[in-house]
Amino acid sequence: MLTYLIILLDDTSVSFCHADNPRCERRLIPLDVLRQGIRFAMMENLTIQFVYPDYPLPADYASVIESIDHAKIKPTVEAADVWVTDKPFEGEVDVPVVLRITRQELFAQTEEISNLIGHAPRLNIVITDIGAFTDDDFERYRALLADISARVETLTKEGRMPWVSLVTDRMALTKMNNCGAGDSSITLAPNGRFYVCPAFYYEAPEDSIGDLEAGIDIRNRQLYKLEYAPLCRRCDAYQCRRCIWLNRKLTREVNTPSHEQCVVAHLERNASRTLLANIRKANPNFLAETKIEEIDYLDPFEMKREK
Amino acid sequence: MERKKVGQVTPEERDEIQALFERRNGLNELAQVLTADNTELYERLVTDMGKTSSLFQEWWNDMSAKYQWEATENGSWEIDFDTCNIYLSE
Amino acid sequence: MDVDTAKYITFIVTKDCQLACKYCYLVGKNSKERMSWEVAKQAVDYILAHESDMPEEAVVWDFIGGEPFLEIDLIDKVCDYIKIEMYRRNHHWFNSYRFSFSTNGINYHTEKVQQFIKKNSTHLSIGITIDGTQRKHDLNRIWKTPEMERGIMPKPEEERGSYADVVKNIPLWLEQFPDDSTKVTISSADIPYICESVLHLYGLGIHEVNINVVFEDVWKEGDDSLFQEQLMQLADAIIDGGYYRDYACSFFAEHIGKPMDIETENQNWCGAGMMLAVDAAGNFYPCTRFAAYSLRSKKPIIIGNVHDGINKNLLRPFLTLDRFTQSPRKCIECEVASGCAWCQGENYDAAHTETIYERSTAICLMHKARVRANNYYWNKLYRKLELEGLREDYDENHRKSSQTPC
Missing domain, CATH: 3.20.20 (TIM Barrel)
Structure with missing residues (x-):
């Protein structure tokens, strides 16, 4: 069910997900388009997430934005509901942080990143080149997740459980919680057209799924739903982003994840399982509803093929 | 040519002779394209053909001894790979 | 093999x-x-x-x-x-x-x-x-x-x-490959000739005719009725002419035309x-x-x-790919679903988006017509065999179609 409307306020709005925003030329969303987008969201009962560029918006935009309940996703921490950054931060932050980072940067800065844990209410680590993971990278990622888990475990035992997407999300989930692009969320771009997600706008602005006048028309819409994803519908790596854009880019199909996405998600899942077991040694009732079974595969595709 | 069903082998036994049959055919057809100047492969092939023929004959000897199929002086046994049936043809 | x-x-x-x-x-x-x-x-x-x-x-x-x-x-x-x-x-x-x-x-x-x-x-x-x-x-x-x-x-x-350029080579081909089959493709304009064509091929000595309707959306209104009529004629000709034991035609297959279980029969066709x-x-x-x-x-x-x-x-x-994920609801709920084929390439070519996960249903009415004729064929044949006491012999010895999905 459609629940969220992401509104890109500018062509240079910050990317908060796996895809980079290649646009560097400013193109602010026209005010009337913004108003129509908000009106659309109100009529369709959608929660709006505004995505900001790195420059201040004209003054008359603020009153329009504030005319509806929303969340602000910003490249600066000031007045943000979610702060998106591409570098480890210093000090304490009082809003959730999205840290966008390549796998090599992540491996090179393991210690700095571990030290961020507990200094923001939530740390979402988004790897921007999942498709480039090699077998060696998977091993390094496994080690990195163990380091992060150790830090989370220490803080949890001190009574200050931090939220780090890579290892704590799965512990708290009892069903899939994916990005939902094309299913629970769509994106309105500055050109007044709807897209499956911001990445689809960056890559192919001609492939929209409707506009404010004609409404939304998602062809083969069922394929964005979990039950129409053969590999995912029985998977229990519930924290996986199941990035529709990455699926499309790497396998050509929006409902089929790549090998790299599956393995990364399962390494996270398995790290969460170990972390949960370790925390439960001291606190047996910790997140009691969560069960994470032991499995002997990292890519459900291999299991499906064997069957 | 007359053909009469005289017995049956198990699917596993059928698989053994079918594999040897396929290999023998493969070697025979390879022999038509492999020339003696490819010394290494040619020698391997010649050895392989002899070995496969022996195994092939051994299978028939073992199975006929095991199942005691009817035989005639000028007849020969055949197997139907689909049904595992053994036929006597004259 | x-x-x-x-x-x-x-x-x-x-x-x-x-x-x-x-x-x-x-x-x-x-x-x-x-x-x-x-x-x-x-x-x-x-x-x-x-x-x-x-x-x-x-x-x-x-x-x-x-x-x-x-x-x-x-x-x-x-x-x-x-x-x-x-x-x-x-x-x-x-x-x-x-x-x-x-x-x-x-x-x-x-x-x-x-x-x-x-x-x-x-x-x-x-x-x-x-x-x-x-x-x-x-x-x-x-x-x-x-x-x-x-x-x-x-x-x-x-x-x-x-x-004429092909038929002259059929005897040589059959001499060398007596068990091989021929492939016949049926489009809209071919429907009136189905019965006579299969019988003609049998007459040439070809014992197995693998015949399919094209998957493309070429069908006109009424084609399904004509198709059914042709298959019924063919059924009568095969049974009355005694071809059913030594010849095979892939249009008639016992397993087709049944509902399919979504869990146990969820395989892809192609x-x-x-x-x-x-x-x-x-x-x-x-x-x-x-x-x-x-x-x-x-x-x-x-x-x-x-x-x-x-x-x-x-x-x-x-x-x-599985059957459920690519099929529209009408196919999942279809009471004569089994044997209804699809071609992944044609699905992709005809799809509304760049996906292989959208099943084309252009042959829907043709499949249903085939199922009706197929039911007629087996009901008629089995009754005849039972009356003649030859049912068991047929089950054991008749020629089966070797056609497998591509």
């Missing part, structure tokens, strides 16, 4: 053909794209070097076109190389392989083709396509003219059918992705139907090439 579980590797050796069949799905045929020896060799080398990625016990090396026998010199060289390399590498496929051809039959008798057949006689499967009676065959299977390559179509009275096709440029495809020359409105799906190998991520959607 068990061809049902074999790996199919298809070499698109040429996009040229002597004919210009009107129903041919190959929209981009031409006389320019011919596979070179270098590309063929690289493809064989790549495939044989990746034995663990292709664990199927058996392999079918399939050569198609256009018309494959136009490239008999290349094919001969490639097949020799395959045999030598499988043996040299001690590849498990050496013990279980076939060379397969679907040909229009025109060059079948030529010396080069016959020499090739003699050399590989125990490893060949050759199907000659003949569509039935002369008028049915010549309706579609016409000779190509030089003007056609320039887009100029002949007037109906100038069309030259190919029946083998795209489990097959591998390579074209003259050295590109790999999940099946030939995803090559550019097969597609009307979509871009080709290239999953790799002979230099860089196969991108396994691009194969994942093909290998995870």
